[in-house]
Amino acid sequence: MASPQMVMYEEEFAQVQAVTNRLVQDANARVVFVVDKNGQLISASGDTGDLDTTSLASLTAGTIAATGGIAQLLREQEFATQYHEGVRQNVHIQVVSGRVILVVIFDNRTSLGLVRLRVKRATENLTRIFEMVMAKTQDPFRSSPFSEITDDDIDNLFND
Amino acid sequence: MSFINYLSREINCKIVYYGPGLCGKTTNLQYIYNRTNPDAKGKMISLATETERTLFFDFLPLEIGEIRGFKTRFHLYTVPGQVFYDASRKLILKGVDGVVFVADSQMLRAEANSESMDNLRTNLAEQGYNLDTIPYVIQYNKRDMPNISPTEELRQMLNTGDVPDFNAVATTGEGVFETLKSVAKLVLTELKRGAAR
Numbered sequence: 001m002a003s004p005q006m007v008m009y010e011e012e013f014a015q016v017q018a019v020t021n022r023l024v025q026d027a028n029a030r031v032v033f034v035v036d037k038n039g040q041l042i043s044a045s046g047d048t049g050d051l052d053t054t055s056l057a058s059l060t061a062g063t064i065a066a067t068g069g070i071a072q073l074l075r076e077q078e079f080a081t082q083y084h085e086g087v088r089q090n091v092h093i094q095v096v097s098g099r100v101i102l103v104v105i106f107d108n109r110t111s112l113g114l115v116r117l118r119v120k121r122a123t124e125n126l127t128r129i130f131e132m133v134m135a136k137t138q139d140p141f142r143s144s145p146f147s148e149i150t151d152d153d154i155d156n157l158f159n160d
Numbered sequence: 161m162s163f164i165n166y167l168s169r170e171i172n173c174k175i176v177y178y179g180p181g182l183c184g185k186t187t188n189l190q191y192i193y194n195r196t197n198p199d200a201k202g203k204m205i206s207l208a209t210e211t212e213r214t215l216f217f218d219f220l221p222l223e224i225g226e227i228r229g230f231k232t233r234f235h236l237y238t239v240p241g242q243v244f245y246d247a248s249r250k251l252i253l254k255g256v257d258g259v260v261f262v263a264d265s266q267m268l269r270a271e272a273n274s275e276s277m278d279n280l281r282t283n284l285a286e287q288g289y290n291l292d293t294i295p296y297v298i299q300y301n302k303r304d305m306p307n308i309s310p311t312e313e314l315r316q317m318l319n320t321g322d323v324p325d326f327n328a329v330a331t332t333g334e335g336v337f338e339t340l341k342s343v344a345k346l347v348l349t350e351l352k353r354g355a356a357r
Contacts, residue, residue: 005162005351013167038255039219039235040163040172054202058219058235062207065251066216073247145164145171145230146348146355154348157225157232158341 006036007137007144012129013043019125020045023102027118028110030089034126035060035101042100060103064095083112094119097127099134161255162351170231173347174255175340178280179262180272181213181241184301187330188262189220189236192340195333196222214240217252224344234344241276250283258295258347259284260339262330263318265300265308270317277318291321295346298325299339304332 008016020032024046033044033053039061044053067079082093092104092115102122104115163172177185186206193204202221209215218238225232239249261280263273281291300314309317311327319325324342328335 005164005354007164008166010167013165036161036163036255038161038163038174040174042163042165052203054221055205055219058221059205062216062251065254066248069247069251144351144355145166145228146352149228149348149352149355151349151352153227154345154352157227157348158345 005137006040006133008042008133009136012133012136015129016043016126017045019122019129020102023104023118023122026121027104027106027115029104029106029115031103031105032122033057033103034096035103037061037064037095037099037101046105056103060093060101064093064101092116092119094123096123097130099130100126102126162257162347164230168231169229170233171227171351172233172235173257173344173351174235174237175258175260175343175347176252176256177236177238177260177262178249178276179241179301180264180269180276181243183241183262183264183269183273183276184328184330185238185241185262186214186218188260188299188301188328188336188339189218189238191330191333191336192222192236193220195337200224213242214238215245216240216248227348232348234347236340243275246279246283249279250286253283253287253289256284256287256289256294257350258343259291259297260343261296261298261318262328263298263300263314265302265311265314265327266305267307267309270309273314273318295343295350296321296323297339297343297346298323299328299330299335300325301328301330301335303327303334304329 023032031046034042035057039058041057071078080095084091089107094102096102200223205219207216220236222234237252239252284291298319326335326339
């Protein structure tokens with residue numbers, strides 16, 4: 001298979017959540033979320049109440065994929081950082097270790113400079129955590145939830 | 161590439177609907193969206209042109225139930241079918257777990273079907289996937305139109321790997337859920353097989 005699946009265990013999930021929670025506070029951001037490059041939401045912190053985080057995750061990954069395509073055509077490396085400026089809200093997007101995307105949504109209670117500064121530190125921490133996640137995922141001695149699943153379980157899912 | 165989260169006990173998989181322009185990929189997703197319980201689906205996103213042709217992708221998150229205590233979610237994507245959007249199609253195939261090829265049954269679209277199938281094979285290979293081994297089903301859509309090819313002819317032309325295939329009329333929903341269930345089942349079976357390796 002082209003790219004291995006990602007398995008997120010409790011320990012690393014808690015670490016990712018701690019990084020995003022802290023980034024919300026330190027950067028005075030509205031929302032921070034981490035998305036897999038394939039569009040799967042990994043974690044979200046802050047004021048996510050009325051936000052459709054699933055759609056945001058998919059669209060953010062689409063944006064990164066599209067600019068990645070532009071970079072390739074220009075024979076440029078990936079555009080690892082993006083910034084979208086709105087009237088009331090802004091979005092800062094950072095690719096972390098080429099594998100996941102860190103998204104910060106913020107308003108005029110903070111500044112782009114502060115967000116950039118705090119994102120830098122969070123990126124370093126997330127890089128370390130995701131290296132562990134991938135090492136664990138690829139560990140052949142770790143069981144996947146699928147090793148327990150039977151054909152009957154799968155059939156039952158599709159019984160009307 | 162599936163994503164498994166132990167804390168929230170979720171399994172997320174990605175299915176891509178592929179096929180030539182105007183074959184009914186978006187219509188498949190729209191039907192699924194309209195007929196699914198609101199609790200089981202997220203918002204459907206369509207990045208389309210002003211004339212409602214898919215520009216980048218359609219996206220529909222769908223929850224199909226629990227398996228051993230894990231919520232099983234499928235993220236359904238379509239690609240833009242028009243030939244000149246090839247760069248976008250490649251991007252959307254990244255991390256795919258299963259593919260539905262939607263063929264247009266009209267005789268006049270026979271060449272477009274073959275071209276799109278070749279394009280799918282090439283683009284998957286560029287991402288490191290093989291169409292002969294990835295979970296994959298075919299849907300012969302627009303069976304209600306005049307001047308359609310017989311299913312057997314379409315099968316001979318497109319289904320050389322003898323994968324599950326379905327007749328469909330996506331506008332009325334005929335064959336839509338059968339196709340989805342079939343590919344979803346193949347994806348889960350493949351994940352199970354991968355875990356056993």
